[in-house]
Amino acid sequence: MSGLVGLVVLALLGASRELITLLVAMVVGLIIFMGNTLFWKTSICVASVVDAIVILVLMFGLAFVVLAPLVMLVWWARVESGDHMPSQVTAGAVIGAVWRHQSSRYCNSSLSSRQTGL
Secondary structure (H helix, E strand, O other): OHHHHHHHHHHHOOOOHHHHHHHHHHHHHHHHHHHHHOOOOOOHHHHHHHHHHHHHHHHHOHHHHHHOHHHHHHHHHHHHOOOOOHHHHHHHHHHHHHHHHHHHHHHOHHHHHOOOOO
8 A cells, every 4th residue: 555655646746757667566566475475475575675676786787786695684584583484585586586677677668778788
């Protein structure tokens, strides 16, 4: 619900198309994850970290790949805390990266071509 409220506020404030596109993709991805969680506890925490790093790379360039070790840190924390099995955390990372990359390509092709040429 907060994502939808944020979307309306951003649209009313005249936010860029790219920012609105990212938020729409985030809300859709979250809905997909919530549905998946009913059957298997995929790590939304790790998916969110991967998602943020992919956004930074797509928007500002490959220099932000240096943040990738944060994924492993969150991966380790979720497994160590007993909240997830390694397969659930790995699935969250893969789904988060693939979803963000694909949604940015289809929603707004300028996101993936601006800095990286992906």
